[in-house]
Amino acid sequence: MTGERSDLTHAPAGKREVEHYVDPQPFDPGSVEELTPEQERFYQASQWQIMWWKFKRHKLAVWSGVVLILFYLCVPFAEVIAPYTANTRDSNHLYAPPQPLHLFHEGRFVGPFVYGMKSELDMTNLKWVFSEDRTDVQPVRFFCSGDPYKFWGLLDADFHLFCPAEGGTLFLLGTDRLGRDMLSGLIYGARISLTVGLVGVAISIVLGLFFGGIAGYFGGIADNVIQRIIEIMRSLPELPLWMALSAALPVTWNPVWIYFGLTIILGLLDWPGLARAVRSKLLSLREEEYAQAAVLMGAKPKRVITRHLLPGFSSHVIASASLSIPSMILGETALSFLNLGLRRPAVSWGVLLNEAQNISVVTVYPWLMAPVIPIIIVVLAFNFLGDGLRDAADPYK
Amino acid sequence: MLSYIIRRILLMIPTMLAISFLIFFIIELPAGDYITNQIAALRASGETASIAKLEFLRAEFALDRPFFERYLIWLGCWPGPNGFDGLIQGNWGWSFEFDRPVSEVVGPTLPLTIVLNFATILFVYIVSFPIGMYSATRQYSWGDYGFTFLGYIGLATPNFLLGLILLYLFNRWFGLSVGGLMAPEYIDQPWSVDKALSVLAHLIVPTIVIGTAGTAAMIRRLRANLLDELHKQYVTTGRAKGLTEGRLLYKYPLRMALNPFIADIGNLIPSLVSGSVIVSVVLNLPTVGPVLLSSLQSQDQFLAGFILLFVAVLTLIGMLVSDLLLAVLDPRIRLGGRATR
Numbered sequence: 001m002t003g004e005r006s007d008l009t010h011a012p013a014g015k016r017e018v019e020h021y022v023d024p025q026p027f028d029p030g031s032v033e034e035l036t037p038e039q040e041r042f043y044q045a046s047q048w049q050i051m052w053w054k055f056k057r058h059k060l061a062v063w064s065g066v067v068l069i070l071f072y073l074c075v076p077f078a079e080v081i082a083p084y085t086a087n088t089r090d091s092n093h094l095y096a097p098p099q100p101l102h103l104f105h106e107g108r109f110v111g112p113f114v115y116g117m118k119s120e121l122d123m124t125n126l127k128w129v130f131s132e133d134r135t136d137v138q139p140v141r142f143f144c145s146g147d148p149y150k151f152w153g154l155l156d157a158d159f160h161l162f163c164p165a166e167g168g169t170l171f172l173l174g175t176d177r178l179g180r181d182m183l184s185g186l187i188y189g190a191r192i193s194l195t196v197g198l199v200g201v202a203i204s205i206v207l208g209l210f211f212g213g214i215a216g217y218f219g220g221i222a223d224n225v226i227q228r229i230i231e232i233m234r235s236l237p238e239l240p241l242w243m244a245l246s247a248a249l250p251v252t253w254n255p256v257w258i259y260f261g262l263t264i265i266l267g268l269l270d271w272p273g274l275a276r277a278v279r280s281k282l283l284s285l286r287e288e289e290y291a292q293a294a295v296l297m298g299a300k301p302k303r304v305i306t307r308h309l310l311p312g313f314s315s316h317v318i319a320s321a322s323l324s325i326p327s328m329i330l331g332e333t334a335l336s337f338l339n340l341g342l343r344r345p346a347v348s349w350g351v352l353l354n355e356a357q358n359i360s361v362v363t364v365y366p367w368l369m370a371p372v373i374p375i376i377i378v379v380l381a382f383n384f385l386g387d388g389l390r391d392a393a394d395p396y397k
Numbered sequence: 398m399l400s401y402i403i404r405r406i407l408l409m410i411p412t413m414l415a416i417s418f419l420i421f422f423i424i425e426l427p428a429g430d431y432i433t434n435q436i437a438a439l440r441a442s443g444e445t446a447s448i449a450k451l452e453f454l455r456a457e458f459a460l461d462r463p464f465f466e467r468y469l470i471w472l473g474c475w476p477g478p479n480g481f482d483g484l485i486q487g488n489w490g491w492s493f494e495f496d497r498p499v500s501e502v503v504g505p506t507l508p509l510t511i512v513l514n515f516a517t518i519l520f521v522y523i524v525s526f527p528i529g530m531y532s533a534t535r536q537y538s539w540g541d542y543g544f545t546f547l548g549y550i551g552l553a554t555p556n557f558l559l560g561l562i563l564l565y566l567f568n569r570w571f572g573l574s575v576g577g578l579m580a581p582e583y584i585d586q587p588w589s590v591d592k593a594l595s596v597l598a599h600l601i602v603p604t605i606v607i608g609t610a611g612t613a614a615m616i617r618r619l620r621a622n623l624l625d626e627l628h629k630q631y632v633t634t635g636r637a638k639g640l641t642e643g644r645l646l647y648k649y650p651l652r653m654a655l656n657p658f659i660a661d662i663g664n665l666i667p668s669l670v671s672g673s674v675i676v677s678v679v680l681n682l683p684t685v686g687p688v689l690l691s692s693l694q695s696q697d698q699f700l701a702g703f704i705l706l707f708v709a710v711l712t713l714i715g716m717l718v719s720d721l722l723l724a725v726l727d728p729r730i731r732l733g734g735r736a737t738r
Contacts, residue, residue, distance in 0.1 A: 232415050234664075235716055239671035240689060240708050241423065244701060247693035248426035330555045334675055337557065338690060356561060357679075363568050372558050380553040 051315055054392040061388020064381035071378055074190040079149045083163050083170050083181065086188035086347040088147055090169065090179035092119065095365050096130050098174040098182075105137050113139040116168060127364075138168035174367035176355050182370050185352050189371065192348035194378065196263055196332040197325035203267030204274055205321050211271065212278025216286070217305065226275070233272040241269060242331055246340045255346035262341055266328045277320050281313040288312075315393035323386035326379040333375060349375055401724055409713055416709045417484075421468045424702040430460050431493040431696050458491060458699075471702070484706075490699030494692065499703050503688055507707070510673070510684040513607070514711060516600060517669050518662065520608040521615055526658075528612075529619030533654075534646065536624065544616060551613035556672045560606040560679040567602070603680050607672040611665045619658050626650035656727055663719035670712050 035043065045053075056062060074081055090096075099114040116136030122129045146163030150156055164170035173182035215226040245265045249258055285291055286309065294308050335341030336350025337357065344351060349371040355361070356368040429437070432455045436448055455461050459470045459477045469475030471490070473483025482488045489499040532541045554562075626632070627650050635645045677686030685704045692700040 228415075232412055232419075235412070235667060235709075235712055236416065236419075237667045237670040237674070237708055237712050240674050240705055243674075243689065243693055244420075244423045244705060245426070247696075247701075248423065250428065326553070333555065334557060338675070338678060340690075340693065353558075353561075359561075359564050359568065362561065362565050366565060369561065369565065372554075372562065375555065375558065376550070376553050379555075380549060383549065383553060 047311065047315065051392045055388055058388035058391060060384050061391075064384035064388070067377065067381045068385060071190060071374070071381075072194055074187050075194055078188045078191050079151050079157070080159060081161050082184035082187040083160055084147050084184040085149050086185050087180060087345050088184070090175065090181075092179070093117065093130070093169060093171065093175050094128055094177065094179045096128075096169070096171050096175040096179070097365075098367050099132075099169070099171050101140075101172065110137060111139055113137050113165075114168070114170060114172075136168075138165035138170070140170060141165060173370045174365070176352075176368060182352070182367060185347055186349065186371060186374060188347045189349045189352055190374070192259060192342065192346065193329055193332060193350070193375075196259070196266065196348070197328040197382075199260075199263040200266035200270065200328040201321045201325050203264060204270040204324065205317065207267065207271035208274030208278055209317070212275035213282065213305075215275065216279040216282030217301070223279070226279075230272040230276050233269065234276075236269075238269050239331070239334060242266070242335060243338065243340055246335050255342060258342055259346065262332055262335065266331050270324050270328065273324065274317065274320060278313065278317060281316055282309060285309050285312045316390075319386060319389040319393040322382065322389055325386075326382040329375070329379060329382075333371075398724065402721060405717060405720055405724075409717065412713065413710065416713075417472060417706055418468065420702055420705045420709065421471060424698045424705070425464065425467075427696055429696075430455075430698060432458075432460060434696065435493075471699075484703075489703045492692070492697055492700040494695045494697040494700065499700050502700060503685055503704060503707070506683050506685050506688060509682070510677075510686075510707075511711065513600065513603060513677075513682070513684055514670060514673055514715070516604045517608045517611070517673065518666070518715070520604050521611045521665070521669070522662070524608070525612045525615035525619060529616045529658075530623065530646075530651070532616065532620045533623035533627065548613035548616050551609040552617075554609070556606050556610055557675045557679045559609060560603070560676050563602055563606060564680065603673075603676055603682055606680070607669060607676050610672070611669055614665065615658070615661065618661050619654060622654040622657050623650060626653045656723065659719060659723050659726060663716040663723075666715035666719070667712050670708055670715070674708065 042050075079085070096117060096119075099117065101112050101114060103109060103112060105113065115132040115134055116138050117130045118133045119128050119130050121127075140162050141164070142162050144160055144163045145158040146160045148156065148158040162170075171181050171183070173186070175181055176185070211226050211230075215223040242265055245268075246262060249261045249265075253261065291304060291308050294304050299307075332341055332348060333350035333353065336343075336348050337353045339354060342348050342351050352371045353369070362368060432451050436451050439448055439451070457478055459467055462470070466475060469483075470477035471483050473481055473485035473488070475481075475483075477483070484490075489503075491497075492499050492502045495502045528544050532544050535541055629650070632645065632650055635649060636642075640648065673684065674686040674689060676682070677684040678690055681687070685707060689701060689704045689708075691697075692704065
């Protein structure tokens with residue numbers, strides 16, 4: 001800040017008219033109090049930088065962020081990471097139990113390997129019984145070519161991070177009714193389960209900003225109407241409405257359309273909370289001195305909103321939006337679990353859980369419940385991350 | 398107080414109308430209706446004999462009228478084929494799938510739905526209150542950390558998955574059939590003490606499953622509210638005057654922290670009701686949940702519409718009760734305006 005400072009302290013105390021004195025020296029804010037480099041760095045930091053510093057102190061939130069990044073790596077590279085494709089069927093291994101990973105065979109180090117499986121048909125219970133074949137060592141191959149797939153549905157490839165031994169199997173989390181590998185299913189399912197929340201939240205942010213902005217900025221009748229709508233929407237139980245809406249999606253749609261339909265449904269019922277936050281934040285920010293100053297200096301509404309108000313609550317909006325991602329992930333899971341959302345060949349964690357709907361199946365083949373674990377981890381991580389973001393976005397802490 | 402109650406109840410009427418319209422709109426979203434789909438299926442299979450009957454049914458249930466007229470007939474504000482005969486007159490509609498009136502299909506499931514939701518709210522109150530108090534007064538103790546951790550797990554586990562896990566564990570360890578409302582041997586038996594006990598035992602797991610997430614949220618809220626109050630000056634003053642810790646806590650901060658605690662129950666009810674629907678499906682409980690699912694899948698519109706409306710009204714009544722409780726507790730609300738959340 002350079003400018004001119006009118007220095008009145010030198011004005012004599014007499015009644016005589018004083019000539020307006022202007023100090024010719026450029027204004028130096030450091031003249032009163034010398035700032036240490038650290039203080040200077042802090043005072044000159046942008047809002048986002050301060051948020052980042054505050055966020056870094058929240059260890060749990062940072063670790064949750066790291067965990068989430070690891071999970072999200074599955075989204076672009078699912079085909080490479082998974083040893084099989086999500087719908088590869090192995091008709092010789094229906095409901096095969098998980099194969100534990102070993103490192104030592106008979107006291108000798110061989111690296112990660114699994115024992116082969118022997119299967120026999122139990123004629124009394126009419127099911128396959130699998131047992132480990134302790135003589136059949138099947139070392140896991142790394143950076144290998146295995147199950148062919150189309151990368152992103154475009155490129156033919158067969159490169160995998162790890163794959164089963166030649167002629168062997170690698171079902172680290174077991175297989176399902178049709179002999180599809182659960183682990184691969186989980187990795188592919190992350191693609192839908194993890195992005196459904198992001199897209200849904202994006203829709204909800206747009207709607208929330210729009211309606212909350214109208215209510216908060218214009219006030220009056222618009223505010224009243226939107227307030228009532230928000231109140232009504234918030235008093236409705238979400239899940240039955242989600243169920244009804246997704247039951248309305250045509251069965252003939254392909255999975256991509258259903259996916260976008262689902263995200264729209266999830267976002268459509270989520271925006272009221274966000275709109276309410278935006279509205280109240282906008283109302284309080286409008287009264288702040290700096291916003292008033294901008295109005296008095298003749299700034300147009302557009303400039304006031306975009307330059308002065310928006311930066312004030314964008315961090316807040318992002319934080320509260322991140323807290324509604326987990327509920328959307330759970331929503332998609334619940335809908336797919338109930339057969340109202342996505343269906344095979346699309347794979348999400350909810351679709352995988354669909355197999356575990358029957359309790360008698362679950363008691364015999366408990367590994368079908370495996371998708372529960374990533375769901376809980378991701379939801380927990382998002383909760384911690386959201387808490388951290390919210391604390392960091394709060395300027396009064 | 399009376400005027401507050403009346404105002405609060407009158408305010409529910411426009412809300413209810415808006416909700417009924419929204420629900421009717423949603424259940425009319427799928428293309429066609431139950432009967433047109435049936436007719437199309439019959440046409441496709443070349444059978445034409447029963448089409449005339451279905452056409453008659455279509456007129457009988459006013460499915461051939463325009464959208465708004467259908468909505469008003471459903472409500473009972475517009476003369477349908479049989480005069481004014483809608484929800485307001487007590488006719489809940491016809492279930493095409495079961496070929497019976499909706500009241501007969503869902504009637505038996507309604508009491509249990511209400512009991513289950515009520516029990517869950519009670520559970521949330523009873524469990525979260527002492528734990529929240531304990532966590533706030535013994536902040537950073539092992540117990541506090543333990544409950545906080547449990548609370549986070551409870552918050553993160555979707556209730557239907559929790560139901561699934563509990564089903565599995567109970568089946569594994571106790572050989573207990575958790576699903577259903579009663580042990581299989583009591584089904585179709587006359588009511589007895591043992592049967593009632595069996596029903597009660599089977600209600601415990603669903604209550605816990607539905608209530609866990611809510612309880613976790615309430616514990617966090619109560620703990621935070623109470624902590625805010627505990628650090629205020631009047632607490633120090635009270636302590637300096639020589640009040641015992643228990644009396645001090647009960648006399649001042651607890652009463653202050655109770656307000657948002659009760660107000661939050663109102664915010665929690667929608668998610669509790671949501672939870673009860675899906676948990677009932679997973680645990681195979683005879684509430685409206687499984688009926689709703691099947692009616693949505695078969696596009697049995699009046700049945701689905703009635704259940705959605707019932708669930709929404711249940712939520713509204715729950716919120717009404719929580720608002721009234723709040724008004725009893727806080728004179729500022731019953732004398733001033735509405736609850737500030």
